Amino acid sequence: MALSEYIIEMLNITKEFPGIVANDDITLQLRRGEIHALLGENGAGKSTLMSVLFGLYHPEKGEIRKNGEVVHIKDPNDANALGIGMVHQHFKLVEVFSVLDNIILGVEPAKGPFGYLQKEEARKKVVELSERYGLMVDPDAMVEDITVGMQQRTEILKMLYRDNEVLIFDEPTAVLTPQEIDELMKIMKGLTAEGKSILFITHKLDEIKAVADRCTVLRKGKCIGTVDVATTSKEELSEMMVGRKVQLLVDKKPYHPGESVLTVQNLTVRGKRHAKPLVNNVSFNVHRGEIVCIAGIDGNGQSDLVYALTGLAKAESGKIFVNNRDVTHLSVRERNNVGISHIPEDRHKHGLVLDYTLENNLVLKRYNQKPFAKRGFLNFQEIRRYADRLIEKFDVRSGQGAQTVTRSMSGGNQQKAIIAREIDLGNDLLIAVQPTRGLDVGAIEYIRKELMAQRDAGKAVLLVSLELDEVLEVPDRILVMYEGAIVGELDPRHTTAQELGLYMAGAQRG
Amino acid sequence: MDNKNKSSFGERIASSGAFVSVAASLICIVLGLALGLIALAIINVEHAWNDGLMVIITSGLKSPRNMGTVLANAAPLIMTGLSVGFAFKTGLFNIGAAGQYTLGAFGALYCAIVWQLPWYLCLLAAMVLGALWGAIPGLFKAYLNINEVITAIMFNWIGLYLVNDIMYGKGKSPMYDISTTKTFSLRKAAPDSMIPSWGMSDYFGKLQSVTIAIFIAIFFAIVVYVVLSRTTFGYELKACGFNKHAAQYAGINDKRNIVLSMTIAGALAGVGAGLYYLSTVAEWNPQVSTALPAMGFNGISAALLACSNPLGTIFSSLFISYITVGGTKLSTQYYTKEIADVITALIIYLCAFSLLFKNKIRAALMGKARRIQVGKGGDD
Numbered sequence: 001m002a003l004s005e006y007i008i009e010m011l012n013i014t015k016e017f018p019g020i021v022a023n024d025d026i027t028l029q030l031r032r033g034e035i036h037a038l039l040g041e042n043g044a045g046k047s048t049l050m051s052v053l054f055g056l057y058h059p060e061k062g063e064i065r066k067n068g069e070v071v072h073i074k075d076p077n078d079a080n081a082l083g084i085g086m087v088h089q090h091f092k093l094v095e096v097f098s099v100l101d102n103i104i105l106g107v108e109p110a111k112g113p114f115g116y117l118q119k120e121e122a123r124k125k126v127v128e129l130s131e132r133y134g135l136m137v138d139p140d141a142m143v144e145d146i147t148v149g150m151q152q153r154t155e156i157l158k159m160l161y162r163d164n165e166v167l168i169f170d171e172p173t174a175v176l177t178p179q180e181i182d183e184l185m186k187i188m189k190g191l192t193a194e195g196k197s198i199l200f201i202t203h204k205l206d207e208i209k210a211v212a213d214r215c216t217v218l219r220k221g222k223c224i225g226t227v228d229v230a231t232t233s234k235e236e237l238s239e240m241m242v243g244r245k246v247q248l249l250v251d252k253k254p255y256h257p258g259e260s261v262l263t264v265q266n267l268t269v270r271g272k273r274h275a276k277p278l279v280n281n282v283s284f285n286v287h288r289g290e291i292v293c294i295a296g297i298d299g300n301g302q303s304d305l306v307y308a309l310t311g312l313a314k315a316e317s318g319k320i321f322v323n324n325r326d327v328t329h330l331s332v333r334e335r336n337n338v339g340i341s342h343i344p345e346d347r348h349k350h351g352l353v354l355d356y357t358l359e360n361n362l363v364l365k366r367y368n369q370k371p372f373a374k375r376g377f378l379n380f381q382e383i384r385r386y387a388d389r390l391i392e393k394f395d396v397r398s399g400q401g402a403q404t405v406t407r408s409m410s411g412g413n414q415q416k417a418i419i420a421r422e423i424d425l426g427n428d429l430l431i432a433v434q435p436t437r438g439l440d441v442g443a444i445e446y447i448r449k450e451l452m453a454q455r456d457a458g459k460a461v462l463l464v465s466l467e468l469d470e471v472l473e474v475p476d477r478i479l480v481m482y483e484g485a486i487v488g489e490l491d492p493r494h495t496t497a498q499e500l501g502l503y504m505a506g507a508q509r510g
Numbered sequence: 511m512d513n514k515n516k517s518s519f520g521e522r523i524a525s526s527g528a529f530v531s532v533a534a535s536l537i538c539i540v541l542g543l544a545l546g547l548i549a550l551a552i553i554n555v556e557h558a559w560n561d562g563l564m565v566i567i568t569s570g571l572k573s574p575r576n577m578g579t580v581l582a583n584a585a586p587l588i589m590t591g592l593s594v595g596f597a598f599k600t601g602l603f604n605i606g607a608a609g610q611y612t613l614g615a616f617g618a619l620y621c622a623i624v625w626q627l628p629w630y631l632c633l634l635a636a637m638v639l640g641a642l643w644g645a646i647p648g649l650f651k652a653y654l655n656i657n658e659v660i661t662a663i664m665f666n667w668i669g670l671y672l673v674n675d676i677m678y679g680k681g682k683s684p685m686y687d688i689s690t691t692k693t694f695s696l697r698k699a700a701p702d703s704m705i706p707s708w709g710m711s712d713y714f715g716k717l718q719s720v721t722i723a724i725f726i727a728i729f730f731a732i733v734v735y736v737v738l739s740r741t742t743f744g745y746e747l748k749a750c751g752f753n754k755h756a757a758q759y760a761g762i763n764d765k766r767n768i769v770l771s772m773t774i775a776g777a778l779a780g781v782g783a784g785l786y787y788l789s790t791v792a793e794w795n796p797q798v799s800t801a802l803p804a805m806g807f808n809g810i811s812a813a814l815l816a817c818s819n820p821l822g823t824i825f826s827s828l829f830i831s832y833i834t835v836g837g838t839k840l841s842t843q844y845y846t847k848e849i850a851d852v853i854t855a856l857i858i859y860l861c862a863f864s865l866l867f868k869n870k871i872r873a874a875l876m877g878k879a880r881r882i883q884v885g886k887g888g889d890d
Binding site (some may be wrong): 018310311312331332333334335336342344349350351352353354355356360364365367368373376377378 | 740741742743745748749752753755756757758759760761762763873
């Protein structure tokens with residue numbers, strides 16, 4: 001039988017949801033043994049397309065072919081039977097199971113009427129696979145004890161164990177250090193060399209340039225085109241993705257730091273259930289007119305540091321000063337009034353009351369101040385006027401303006417609303433935690449410009465970021481956190497992603 | 511994305527919470543009555559319509575006296591409904607309204623029978639004791655993170671047995687009338703402590719228990735509505751209810767608000783008991799009352815049916831009171847009066863689906879609006 005050139009073809013796929021066409025006549029052809037990138041902003045339709053391939057959604061139009069033959073994928077089991085596997089962005093692992101148990105989960109080899117587990121065979125196969133593809137994982141380690149990189153390799157082994165030929169990676173690098181990313185790229189190339197075909201969902205252009213052979217670009221549910229990566233520049237790719245030229249590198253004005261706004265001295269934060277402190281004896285300053293970035297892999301104490309600074313959690317020891325005033329023991333509200341603005345890490349959990357209207361959210365920190373309240377009563381006219389002004393000034397878009405229920409707004413506009421509220425407080429210190437997380441390129445560009453404008457206006461900005469390009473491009477100084485401690489200060493003008501990665505992984509201290 | 515001016519009529523209605531909520535509640539009621547009819551038919555198919563459902567839904571208006579009964583029972587129900595609804599708005603489930611109501615009953619009756627205080631002071635006592643009983647689960651929740659439902663249920667029973675014990679006092683309590691085995695009737699023992707009727711009972715077949723209680727309840731409903739929707743305090747309470755974390759982030763003291771919310775909820779339930787007993791709708795029976803007062807739990811129904819809206823609670827309470835009175839008028843030859851409870855229960859049960867109805871209504875309206883837009887080629 002002559003094999004078709006393409007292992008998987010999704011032809012003219014159209015998927016509609018009420019009021020929106022998520023996939024509009026999209027064609028994606030995956031060649032045997034290639035790494036094919038799927039590029040697009042949030043909401044471009046990447047996830048929908050993959051869900052169609054996985055049998056989670058059924059397209060209104062179009063067909064899927066495997067090896068040139070039309071197949072009907074009704075549910076994920078069908079997809080699995082066709083050899084399609086996926087590494088999800090958020091791993092689907094049982095934390096208290098061993099690596100081996102996780103790999104065989106669902107396809108456990110068993111013998112006899114009582115289903116006696118035959119783990120030895122499985123172990124042999126897993127060890128053999130991990131050697132063949134260079135996936136170093138200890139099969140007996142508990143998933144909760146191993147690094148994120150190893151967890152990802154466990155996910156890859158899960159697909160290989162099931163003899164999948166088509167491997168889908170959904171934003172696989174979001175949680176990795178630069179070193180781990182390099183490692184993953186090598187593994188992906190190794191997989192294709194062994195005949196696997198890879199679909200690689202991402203919005204990071206560097207990674208596409210590094211590993212992908214071809215790239216299909218989606219924008220607003222439409223297929224913009226499929227290009228050869230080798231002959232297409234990053235600028236062209238980004239223009240295809242966004243639909244216009246993007247300037248992600250913000251122009252930086254010269255760096256003239258003023259006096260210190262935030263001073264942190266020997267701050268230690270301890271969690272309830274951990275023996276080790278979450279934040280360990282941290283000291284630093286943030287001055288007027290500078291952006292200081294706390295870099296680090298997620299979960300190294302950055303969030304806890306911010307909670308302690310903003311008053312959401314108590315510090316065990318140490319001192320925090322804002323404009324030379326000791327705020328260590330002040331409440332959240334007192335700190336707001338003293339001069340801390342806070343763009344929180346989780347905009348749905350902390351940043352917004354999603355069931356409130358946009359205008360109510362815009363006054364979330366000053367609803368009790370004049371002119372929005374008088375003698376305990378809210379002044380709706382003033383609130384509306386203020387909200388309309390912020391909406392206009394910060395270009396917050398929504399269905400019904402100030403009266404829109406915030407839950408119905410897009411992530412980017414929700415974030416803009418928070419930024420509008422926090423910046424308009426006029427505080428000297430702005431703490432922005434992952435302000436661009438999960439946003440599309442246009443919104444990222446906007447938010448970085450706003451941060452820069454705050455810096456240039458003489459405010460102190462403390463940025464916490466997990467995105468390497470953001471860490472390297474936006475701030476004036478970088479502080480790297482590892483296991484609760486600041487392990488190094490770097491100058492973004494004179495450092496590289498590699499050096500940063502070593503600090504982030506705890507391999508280097510300075 | 512900019513469809514600021516494009517939102518169509520359907521979308522605007524769909525996004526107006528009030529319309530959708532009322533529509534959803536009406537669907538609950540109609541479906542509940544329909545299912546109730548089926549229940550009636552199962553028990554006795556011949557009489558299901560004329561002697562069953564029609565009696566339930568017309569009796570309340572048949573005589574002035576029946577109308578009076580509806581009003582007298584609706585007043586306390588509005589209060590317990592407000593109590594539950596108020597706590598709901600802050601994200602708390604006040605299942606303790608029954609206990610707070612019990613304490614309120616004690617406060618009102620004690621002040622009336624033992625001290626012969628004027629009615630408004632008796633009502634105040636009911637409010638204070640109810641508030642106290644509401645505050646306890648609130649404090650446990652805020653400072654020890656113990657679920658308010660568990661504490662409230664326990665304090666329901668603690669309150670009930672405590673109150674029964676004091677009111678009975680081994681038969682020697684000054685509040686206990688051995689001849690009726692209930693508390694003394696205020697009409698004889700403390701007429702000055704009765705809530706005034708202002709001549710209303712004349713219009714309702716000389717039913718003495720028709721008092722200005724219904725107006726007091728409506729007044730409270732309006733106050734609660736204003737507090738929740740127009741004050742900074744209400745803004746804080748709702749913020750805590752919708753998203754505790756965001757409230758903390760904004761600097762709102764969520765612990766204080768939890769305690770305050772439960773205290774106010776308790777006070778409202780306590781007033782409910784005051785309105786009931788000071789209007790002499792009934793006397794308290796400390797020996798037989800081994801069950802918690804149903805008014806407390808019916809408050810949950812009233813709040814649910816009204817989607818926790820204070821003004822809606824007025825109407826839902828009147829409705830529940832109305833069909834309950836209808837149930838008592840059923841001919842015992844064919845049905846027991848509990849069938850009204852069954853119908854109320856069905857309606858409330860369907861209210862659990864009201865969110866589903868709401869979403870369906872919204873989706874239907876939005877879908878229609880969208881289709882029209884798409885048809886016009888309007889694509890944003």
